[in-house]
Amino acid sequence: MSSWNDLLEGKVAVVTGASRGIGRQDALTLAEAGADVVITDILIESDEENEQAAEKYGPIAQVMQSTDVMYAEKTAKEIQDMGRRSFAIKMDVTDRDQVRDVFAKVIKEFGKIDILINNAGTLDHVSQLENQNDEFWDRDLNVNLSGTYNCTKAVWPYMKEQGDGRIINMSSVAGTLGGFGQASYSATKGGILSFTKSMALEGARHGINVNAIVPGIIGTEAFNMGNAKMNERMKERTAFKQPGEPEDIANAITFLVSDKAKYITGVGLNVTGGIELFTF
Numbered sequence: 404m405s406s407w408n409d410l411l412e413g414k415v416a417v418v419t420g421a422s423r424g425i426g427r428q429d430a431l432t433l434a435e436a437g438a439d440v441v442i443t444d445i446l447i448e449s450d451e452e453n454e455q456a457a458e459k460y461g462p463i464a465q466v467m468q469s470t471d472v473m474y475a476e477k478t479a480k481e482i483q484d485m486g487r488r489s490f491a492i493k494m495d496v497t498d499r500d501q502v503r504d505v506f507a508k509v510i511k512e513f514g515k516i517d518i519l520i521n522n523a524g525t526l527d528h529v530s531q532l533e534n535q536n537d538e539f540w541d542r543d544l545n546v547n548l549s550g551t552y553n554c555t556k557a558v559w560p561y562m563k564e565q566g567d568g569r570i571i572n573m574s575s576v577a578g579t580l581g582g583f584g585q586a587s588y589s590a591t592k593g594g595i596l597s598f599t600k601s602m603a604l605e606g607a608r609h610g611i612n613v614n615a616i617v618p619g620i621i622g623t624e625a626f627n628m629g630n631a632k633m634n635e636r637m638k639e640r641t642a643f644k645q646p647g648e649p650e651d652i653a654n655a656i657t658f659l660v661s662d663k664a665k666y667i668t669g670v671g672l673n674v675t676g677g678i679e680l681f682t683f
């Protein structure tokens with residue numbers, strides 16, 4: 404038995420952007436707590452179109468793709484080895500037809516979807532407004548904000564029929580505090596928080612809880628690829644003087660999607676190491 408005492412035994416979860424970083428850890432921790440987990444991502448090891456997908460989604464995806472940092476199928480195997488059901492499947496959260504098809508496939512295979520973690524996101528560029536690349540603006544809105552909407556809309560009818568569901572959306576301190584040189588990213592992460600509150604209100608009458616996580620800086624492969632000096636300054640802003648770990652996010656999520664949090668909806672839970680606190 405894991406340290407979670409099988410808190411999520413019998414639950415079925417779908418995680419987006421789960422081939423690395425926070426999403427991968429969310430999937431593993433949900434499985435440790437007893438859930439069956441479907442791993443979805445735009446990059447899947449055995450997919451022959453990874454190069455095109457990476458090209459479409461920009462610099463980080465291209466580096467990850469070329470260095471083989473993608474563990475969707477590996478993560479599904481790790482979960483199967485824990486005795487849970489799991490599979491990895493390609494799902495571009497911006498592609499509404501593909502999203503609908505994948506959720507229908509999960510229902511066919513597992514019969515229900517209890518938990519959706521809207522984690523897929525882009526965090527690969529910093530530039531002031533005058534240099535903001537219009538294509539990146541559109542892409543960030545599409546992946547982060549519309550992607551969250553697309554997946555929520557696709558899962559909603561199933562959760563509504565079940566009269567039960569838990570949705571977690573991934574915001575950021577850039578969404579609550581703003582971020583210098585992060586116009587598009589912070590706008591999407593702020594939008595995710597308002598979307599979360601609206602969905603919490605609509606979901607309550609159907610037994611669907613909708614919450615957001617507000618991470619500070621988390622030491623994922625993607626974060627570590629960022630500008631070293633900038634990362635050091637961000638680290639120094641936290642109360643703990645260090646980045647969080649993907650487990651810190653995954654643990655908060657596991658609590659929020661469990662019955663222990665049944666009266667919590669519409670929150671943006673800070674997992675930030677105190678980066679937003681006033682210090683001098």
Ligand SMILES: NC(=O)c1ccc[n+]([C@@H]2O[C@H](COP(=O)([O-])OP(=O)(O)OC[C@H]3O[C@@H](n4cnc5c(N)ncnc54)[C@H](O)[C@@H]3O)[C@@H](O)[C@H]2O)c1
Nearest residue numbers: 420424425445495496522523524573575618620621623625
């Ligand atoms: N790492 C941090 O410091 C931090 C801080 C605040 C918020 N977040 C948020 O947490 C989430 C995960 O961050 P991470 O550090 O693990 O980043 P990451 O880049 O390692 O992971 C993002 C994942 O999303 C996938 N993805 C990208 N576009 C996609 C698409 N169109 N469809 C499906 N999948 C797609 C990527 O392939 C990748 O596996 C993101 O939403 C990010 O904005 C991260």
